Amino acid sequence: MTGAPARRRGRPPGAESADTRDRILAAAREEFSERGYEKTSVRGIAKAAGVDSALVHHYFGTKDQVFEAAVELAFAPALNAEALAEVPFAEVGERLTRFIFGIWENPVTRAPLLAIVRSAVNNEAAAAVFRRLVVSQVMRRVAGRLDLPDAELRAELAAAQLVGCAMLRYVIKVEPLASADVEQIVRRVAPVVQGHLTGP
Amino acid sequence: MTGAPARRRGRPPGAESADTRDRILAAAREEFSERGYEKTSVRGIAKAAGVDSALVHHYFGTKDQVFEAAVELAFAPALNAEALAEVPFAEVGERLTRFIFGIWENPVTRAPLLAIVRSAVNNEAAAAVFRRLVVSQVMRRVAGRLDLPDAELRAELAAAQLVGCAMLRYVIKVEPLASADVEQIVRRVAPVVQGHLTGP
Structure with a gap:
């Protein structure tokens, strides 16, 4: 998937994706609480988490x-x-x-x-x-x-x-x-x- | 004042300005409750009330x-x-x-x-x-x-x-x-x- 972070070596894939998922959720919490629902975008969350928007959609779906x-x-x-x-x-x-x-x-x-x-x-x-x-x-x-x-x-x-x-x-x-x-x-x-x- | 509504004939000036004031307040209530504070502007309130922004500032001051x-x-x-x-x-x-x-x-x-x-x-x-x-x-x-x-x-x-x-x-x-x-x-x-x- 374009923009998905490259796997770091020596860690199991499950742990890696759990990390990414948590990072996206933390960024989402920050964005939603700072800006409110309407002004927050999946793109903004992805940017704050350092991942591609497609990955946010992949893990969670819609906004x-x-x-x-x-x-x-x-x-x-x-x-x-x-x-x-x-x-x-x-x-x-x-x-x-x-x-x-x-x-x-x-x-x-x-x-x-x-x-x-x-x-x-x-x-x-x-x-x-x-x-x-x-x-x-x-x-x-x-x-x-x-x-x-x-x-x-x-x-x-x-x-x-x-x-x-x-x-x-x-x-x-x-x-x-x-x-x-x-x-x-x-x-x-x-x-x-x-x-x-x-x-x- | 530019854009202030022309006085209708036969009404005392006091009543006229009370009307305008009320119309601005009604428009403000509508705008603030629909859009929330941040998205509401003095310009938008003035437009909804059919008056010039300067008149809103004149009656009430800041947003x-x-x-x-x-x-x-x-x-x-x-x-x-x-x-x-x-x-x-x-x-x-x-x-x-x-x-x-x-x-x-x-x-x-x-x-x-x-x-x-x-x-x-x-x-x-x-x-x-x-x-x-x-x-x-x-x-x-x-x-x-x-x-x-x-x-x-x-x-x-x-x-x-x-x-x-x-x-x-x-x-x-x-x-x-x-x-x-x-x-x-x-x-x-x-x-x-x-x-x-x-x-x-």
Whole structure:
């Protein structure tokens, strides 16, 4: 394939392509979070990763699909682990709140999160990725554990508290919330999340 | 002024300029909510309003200032009225929740709100307007009534619940939240807002 990087010697091909894939994803995260969905192009991502555009298409497909792969990383702990299913019912609010603040506080996962928030408010394709990842995957998993007729609405109102906190603290940076100790926020927010999920 | 619209006969000059001002603001709201802050230009607003760019500058100043004037409309009821100061303490959560959902449900004020959300996540100048209007003006007014050392943080966590609901319902349109009856949402959200503001 034209422009594909030459194989370095002495490394198995699998490791090489995993490296390239990771480099493309890292570049994509950077581009999407800096520029937002609309202004990011597959060509720009390829350039930042030092590969040919064709290779980006080869690994991921369309821009939409690169975007989804790039932001999925942030949610991987929630998507892969069945951890949430084992959390005692009374602790699910705190566990979910800690998970969300944890991925926002971590610089590695903050970039894809900024990318998805900045992109989803302005672009329908990115909004669809947001709905699929955050709501269908993370929140419905939580809702699935609630044996209540309005479980999905409950999960979404809990998500609204967490999304709003992330917006004001990490994106718009409103003080004193932006600089407050994360523990102090978790202590106030976790009971609200729990209340939405399991309250009367 | 070149390109300023010719005065129609039989109307007082004051009414004429109020009309023009309103037309510019309506065009600005439309442009900012459709395109976001960065892609909107004073020239584009002037064109949409059918006036010369110089007139937009004359009435409002810079793009920043047009933006602030355009989005301020949505918050006018909260900014002008001293209404909130007279609400009984135990009802402030419900009143605030109804105010926020009211301006989002109203198509006239929804456009400037979409404009501020879409713009503030991607642009620091627009984020500063968001902080000033939503936080300093609306939420600090609420916090000012709470005689508590952490009143501002409380007000911001309450705002986070409301901002998150608006994001998921009106901007990203997550179901079932996007189509749920607004009364049903208010009933669930108002106690949370009240709890943040006045709870233990």
